[in-house]
Amino acid sequence: DQQVKQNSPSLSxxxxxxxxxxxxxxxxxxxxxxxYKKYPAEGPTFLISISSIKDKNEDGRFTVFLNKxxxxxxxxxxxxxxxxxxxxxxxxKSQRGGSEKLVFGKGTKLTVNP
Amino acid sequence: DTGxxxxxxxxxxxxxxxxTFRCDPISEHNRLYWYRQTLGQGPEFLTYFQxxxxxxxxxxxxxxxxxxxxxxxxxxxxxxxxxxGDSAMYLCASSLRTAWSSGNTIYFGEGSxxxxx
Numbered sequence: 001d002q003q004v005k006q007n008s009p010s011l012s013x014x015x016x017x018x019x020x021x022x023x024x025x026x027x028x029x030x031x032x033x034x035x036y037k038k039y040p041a042e043g044p045t046f047l048i049s050i051s052s053i054k055d056k057n058e059d060g061r062f063t064v065f066l067n068k069x070x071x072x073x074x075x076x077x078x079x080x081x082x083x084x085x086x087x088x089x090x091x092x093k094s095q096r097g098g099s100e101k102l103v104f105g106k107g108t109k110l111t112v113n114p
Numbered sequence: 115d116t117g118x119x120x121x122x123x124x125x126x127x128x129x130x131x132x133x134t135f136r137c138d139p140i141s142e143h144n145r146l147y148w149y150r151q152t153l154g155q156g157p158e159f160l161t162y163f164q165x166x167x168x169x170x171x172x173x174x175x176x177x178x179x180x181x182x183x184x185x186x187x188x189x190x191x192x193x194x195x196x197x198x199g200d201s202a203m204y205l206c207a208s209s210l211r212t213a214w215s216s217g218n219t220i221y222f223g224e225g226s227x228x229x230x231x
Contacts, residue, residue, distance in 0.1 A: 004156075032218055034218075034219075034220070036222070041224075041225075041227075042224050042225070043118070043120075043205050043207075043222035043223050043224045043225045044157065044205070044222045045222070046219055046220065046221060046222075049218060049219060089156050089157070091156070091157075093218070095218070099170060100145070100147070100162045100169070100170055101159040101162075101170060101172070102147075102149075102157070102159060102220060103159070104156025104157050104158070105156050106154065106155055106156050107156055
């Protein structure tokens with residue numbers, strides 16, 4: 001049972017435009033969410049996170065939005081740059097449940113075209 | 115380099131052999147995690163340590179897998195009697211949990227690729 005779903009395997013955008021990556025989750029116990037970026041043959045790199053007590057968190061070109069009622073979060077990258085081309089993973093954890101386990105989606109491959 | 119360090123980066127082994135991976139976390143990070151990633155999937159949690167104590171294990175961690183963190187610093191992940199299904203990238207990660215830091219930001223190493231032939 002996939003508790004964290006990234007339904008778009010791939011996304012292609014033009015340089016300078018907005019990239020929107022989506023993530024849905026099914027476990028209502030999840031209360032902390034993270035986005036990671038991954039280049040081939042490398043480990044995931046932390047990008048941005050959000051706690052369930054917030055609905056938005058911003059860091060430079062990256063903004064994460066959380067809609068708890070819809071169990072949906074999204075990562076916005078503005079403006080997109082060719083160097084942003086990578087696989088993006090959404091991850092979630094349940095702090096209230098006492099687990100340190102991060103549950104990841106399958107990833108979305110973002111391609112930013114010059 | 116002060117990031118999470120993993121060794122070896124690549125390992126090819128014959129089925130039935132034992133392999134061991136080493137992870138050196140970010141200095142002073144008290145939490146250390148092991149994940150596994152296969153092609154087309156996101157990382158899957160295997161286990162985590164708080165200092166030297168192994169506090170959580172996934173059911174993915176079969177009896178052939180054992181992880182240790184004897185002095186609360188580096189960790190090893192051993193796979194005994196490897197099978198072809200063990201072929202994957204093994205990722206180590208670390209974080210810092212203190213009274214004033216939740217330790218929620220988890221930093222990953224570059225991974226150790228295992229190919230079982």
